Amino acid sequence: MIRLIVKRLLIGVLVMWGAASVIFLIVRVAPGDPASIMLGPDADSEQIADLTARLGLDKPMYVQYLSYLGDVVRLDFGDSYRLGTAAMPTVLERLSATAELMLASTAIAVIVGLTLGLLAGARPGSITDRVVSAISIALQSFPTFWVGIMLILIFAQALRILPSAGAGSPLHLILPAVTLALPFTAVVARLTRTNVAETMREAYIQTARSKGLSERQVLLGHALRNSLIPVVTVVGLHMGGLMGGAVVVENVFAWPGTGSLIVDAVSNRDYGLVQAATFLIAGIVMVFNLVTDLVYSQLDPRIRLDGAS
């Protein structure tokens, strides 16, 4: 177990180095001189030269890369030129709103997805099964930003029962969380359906039935429990996708999280913020993947990652 953790952590460090390098590469290849972007169109050439020297942008590329890596290790991504604050703390400040959104979405997706999957998987081929399949395909296909706008149209404009944008009350959380949860709900539902349908053919389900347990007890006590492990995995592995979805959803609902900050920073070429935010998200996704791997191997004694791979 310890060996496995160490190995995964080493790969994790490698991945984070690679991620930092990818970010460095994109920002350096991008057209436009960072110093003149930061100073705006009114700056004269002397000011630009001064800032270029201060940022170290006149040094050879490898020197810039090495000093950048040094900064990355200290999580120092410089300042946001627009907000005038240190980049990483600014990103971290906005992270709690994103975390809140993702937590609510995951809860919705798991509860609704498990219920739908259980209903469909209990009787494969039934009307319920087909309806759930159709709903899942639709939920996975709708563009989230459009679904968000349609929900605003219905619940904020027509019915006037929920706020359309911003944060502050639990009511504000409902629409963005539901929007973000919908495609994920479909994933959980499809997965649970397949697993439950497969489990229901197992011998121990027949045994449970022949003991005289009700169908409900068989489903909840036996079939559901064995279908939970893959769900745990998919929840962990889906955190990256959920983060990506949050970037879009936060913009639709003006939710004050990391996602809306990133799009803002990208549009304004605020590279300090862009680098800090992308690096942080890559780190979070990596940690989730690591934890998922470990939890997975603990949940299912048949899986021993250290031996197998």
Next chain:
Amino acid sequence: MTATLEKSPAKAGPTARKRPGRRWTRWIPYAILALYALTGGIGPLLIDYNPVYTSLPDRLLAPGSPVSSGATAWLGTDGTGRDVLAQVVYGARTSVLIGLATVVVSCVVGVAIGTLAGYFRGWPDMILARGIDILLAFPAILLTIVIAGAFERSVLVVVVALSATAWISFARVTRGVALSIRERAWVDAARVLGVRPLAILWRHVVPFTAGPVVALATLEFALVVLAEAGLSFLGIGLPNSAVSWGQTIANGKQYLATAWWISAIPGVALSLLIITIGILGDQLTARYGRGHVR
């Protein structure tokens, strides 16, 4: 696996009876796709549209209203008096073209890298595996946003930004196929006969990736079209001179209270396209499998 085998004879009855009914419904996705291709291909020739044109008297007209030029705006007009139907038609062309271009680019790159890594194994395979690990650390849409945002907005940049993550699935699937094919007798035979490795790859390995690659390409096409619309919605994708469903949906957001059709209609067009491709992709995956070789 045994469970499926035991099940199949019992299942053969009803499936066989269902066949005649299924035969024509199987073509529905193709028909819908053909409709989109026709709309995108011929529509722009029939309908005139100027993205920078503004007509103040025709602002925010409801679907079916007559416009000042005497024509009818069947799907209404937007905040600057531009026809929504024309935007849907031109948007179809944009989505399909960008989707195709991205899928072709990422397919070529992915298949090349995937088969090389799977066939030669060793260090090329290691580099591929770690490279994919690194790229997958970013949520796909985030990497796309950062790349697309760093450069001047253009069609080329959008295709490159989307391909930066889309090639990964192709590489993974073809790597799996190459790994299994390289052990086959005919590949050994070719090797013994002294055929050059690249020729073996091209003639004896790559053809076997066709099935799974086609199935994957349809699903990737759907993802890419969605991602492009998302990018344009965020204002990071295509330049304003191009017409994109994502842009139209974003433009309509500020008029939701008075003109729901600007955002709603392009979204319906987009959703229908994605659902259709999804169904088609599932059909193809069921038939050709993912890296499954018979």
